[in-house]
Amino acid sequence: MTIFICILLIFLIVCAVAASLSKNLLNTVLIFMSYSLVMSNIWVILESPDLAITEAAVGAGVTTVLFVLTLKKIHAIMDTEKEKDEEQDSKEAAAQAEGGENHE
């Protein structure tokens, strides 16, 4: 049991560090969700199942959904095609800017 708790705690720390270091915002949200799941497991081990239920429903469920919705609204999650389009757009813009400078 002690080994199990140790594994869970190490996973918790790894999750916390990874959530702050991840570059992709969607990855951060998903890592945060797994953090909540592990935390609810730890609550069960600490003999407070009511907190575990709340953590699983709020931490892993509702907040994750809200985060993902917000990311979608601010266009942080992009389709691959869209992303390609925008990349091309920016490249074109850069080329144009260079061209403009050369022209002068």
Add this chain to the structure above:
Amino acid sequence: MSKKVPQEQYEKTLSYRLKVWLEGSKDLYVGNLEMKPQSLPEENEETRQLRRRDEQRMRAHVYDMEHNREMGLFKKLYRIFSVLFCVFLVVMLLIGVADLPPFGNADNPVNNEVSRRYIENGLQETGAVNIVTGMILDYRAFDTLGESHVLFIATCTVLILLRVDQKKGRNGEKEAEVNDRAFEPKNDVILQTAARLLVPFIIIFGIYIILCGHLGPGGGFSGGAVIGAGLILYVSAFGFAKTERFFTAKTYKWMSFGALACYCLSKTYSFYTGANHIESVIPLGTPGAILSSGLILLLNICVGVVVAGTMYTFYVMFRKGGY
């Protein structure tokens, strides 16, 4: 003796303006204050290129590390200070944690006469088998009332911040539909099948958690959160047309108002009887039965209703900006 004032003169008086303002029939700012709808600056291809080139040049100038000494210095200092700040925070927190007494020790300051009294007399005084629920909804019910209100106020704030004025009529509704479709998939077979199987169980589990809050682990908050999560799954699978048959902004308003008022009234009653040493009419019942422990069941239901509505409203507001 009163003199009849001509209409034009009367319309200049302060009292007439006050009357008009109170009735709201005339907007006094119209004609007096310049109000124009904001318009975006016009941009054709040429100006856009110019703007982009300017931005590019500006960026290149600012981030030119060889010539911009201050920027380089600032970046270095920024890194050093952020690392220092992080280390400082970690050390402070570790010092704080190191001062805590060992976990699960019998001599800890947590195990004082308050918790002893709760544990010894809780079952007789509240009638709840689950001591935690007995504590938060009987001894410390005032805190829980505050928490429910905090949730309610949070929803109000989200409503104020995220509510979108929807255009009336068919065109506006269509626009809203298109807008919403950009954010969520519609009629996803996998999601709908999974939701059809899972949602009834999730909601029944939530109701069970709320109703058995005084008998086992659970209570209003966790049960309400589970029901809210079930509703969110349902709405993301089947769309708003199905949920709006039974849950609209009006329903939410009356539901939370009713629940909070019910909570306030029942707690007022028990505070009144408790402070005046009057026997409460509500029997405590046999511990372990579902209809026991006085008001706790009712309070759990109230808190659960508020929390479930809040979770669902958060989701709707974030996704659509209105019901």
